[in-house]
Amino acid sequence: MFDWRWEFVLDILPRLVKATGNTVLAALLGYGIAMVLGLVFALAQRTPFPLLNRAVRECVEFIRSTPLVLQIFFVFYVGPQFGVMLSPWTAGMIAIGLHYASYLSEVYRAGIDSVPRGQWEAATALSLNPVRTYSRIIIPQAIPTAFAGMGNYLVGIFKDTPMLSVIGVAELMHTANAIGSEHYRFLEPYTLVGLIFLLISLPTAAALRKTEAKIRRKLGLRSL
Amino acid sequence: MTYVEFLKVYGPQLLEGSATTGMQTLLAAALAIIIAVTAGLMRLSKNRFVYGAATVYIEIFRGTSLLVQLYWIFFVLPLFGLTLEKFTAGYLAVGMNLGAYGAELVRGGILSVPKGQWEAATALSMSPAKRMVRIIFPQAFLNMLPPWGNLLIELLKGTALVALISVADLMFVARKINGSTYMSAQAFGSALLIYYVMSRAVVTPFMRWLELVMARKLGRA
């Protein structure tokens, strides 16, 4: 029953390792986009313009409650319909960046909301302007709360990159599929992909937990 | 072709796909709940073997991708003599994956019940099982409902992946229409809207209602 072939494993491992690089790159790029866009989404819900706040809120809700894989298809195929060709990488990064930006905006929002009202008032009493109030008082305190969520989504985006294979981004899953159909063997490539994911995501999650504790200590906050 | 005409021609197919998505969601949710409660309780066990088994399960399913799990279950399990129908493989993968996330919610919910409640139940000579079922779990259940709302939406979204093993769900239908008409905005856009409606007009209100009912039952509303 166990027909595991080590020579085959050694044969395909270099290709998979190379594809892992692409997977990590996609995750980091997408996450970078998401971090910036997410902050824009979060702050755009706290403007003095209720209509804008509401519109951004609805967009975030929409992106959050629909499947990423469908959004990837949407971005990739709708462009050409209107004469805009997007490469798989570009389309993939837009889709996954937007999707995770909506998640991260919620994380930021919760972080900002967790800062006690007295902190806003103390900043006001000291005449700090809004930019300084956010950058020096509120956001530094929101980070420890937000960090856990941000870490979860970093691991999350990494695990969602296989969906990019559906439009032909040559990451791990795409490579495993290619190997599988070339050799008519799926056991080793799919199992190895699973192992590679475990090998990266479990230590990353552990390291993030450690860093979170460190940040809290550094900022002089009590640990949770 | 206007959008109305598009809907006239392809609406029925989209609805059929939506029904399949609904079925996948229901079955996967049922499985996820069973797994979550079981693994969540196992994670609270003092028995190292029981605790370890649940931990391994949770780490494996949370440490890898749903898509990888789906392909593994559908393409690799047959090599071990376990061939699953694609529809079954679909909700099995989704349910097992989200069940691992749910297990941590169950564990957290139970731990959030104050220690005094455990002690009071013990002082009343309740058996551990009675204490869990009658006293602890109902309170834990209410505490964990809000995160379960988010989890169920993740689960609904997760079912879109079963299209990749050719289960004819909403996502699958949208791709099929796109392939034959190249009306990508209409095909994928409609599917996005339907998923949105299912999340926000079905799952979320249902969870809100459940929270309200449970809160009332526990005298907290």
Add this chain to the structure above:
Amino acid sequence: MKDSMKDYPLKLEGDNIPMVRFQNVTKRYGDLVVLDHLDLDVQEAEMVTIIGPSGSGKTTVLRMLMALEKINDGVIYVEGQPMTHMVKDGTLTMADNKYLRQQRMNIGMCFQHFNLFPHMTALENCIEAPVQVLGLSKKDAIARAEDLLDMVGMLEKAHEHPSRLSGGQQQRVAIARSLAMRPKIMLFDEVTSALDPEVIGEVTQVIRKLVSKHNLTMLMVTHQMGFAREISDRVCFFYDGKIEEQGSPDELFGDPKSERTQQFLSAVLEAN
């Protein structure tokens, strides 16, 4: 409301302009009237203490002056200039945020729960606004902060984060933080209420020092009647969003006229 703004001067003129003037100030939360057409003047270098039952609007008076809450009616003047409003096209209109930030620089406020910035050390708390708002160089700000921390007896703990300080220590740092802006007016809202009894003295000692050595105008809300009597130039007894009675400490504590004041004072004395 627009029309009635004509009843208020664009600025106070003449001799003896009060440091702070509440003129006909009303604050409502929904239907609840928290301050009811309040008139109150505070002269320069005066120490005015506000006492009264919980919920009578004491905190709100300070928060209105700091413009942490929007005013519903009336005008507050600081040094004769409107604080809550600004002059635009020859009439008083609601102050915008920029104007308020400018005006607030004259005022320092200490809160019941200190509200120190937890991610900054005591010293960093004290230099933040002087550097960011007043534009002081970091060196000057540190020198100023160290002076003040020394004054409140916290220089030794300058590099500690608030979580490592006791309540009394945190409150002393908070006072130093406010003073670092060189305000003309200081507001104290029950600064000792959240403290353990044995450390109240270290905070009141700092306030005593301020009264004797500095020319600050101060408004203080407190439940410590002995301290209020000792230190105030004037005491206001608040009841239901109004000043029920006011006078010198000896008048108000020694010979209260209003029945409500008498009741309140005897209830407080009994509790002690």
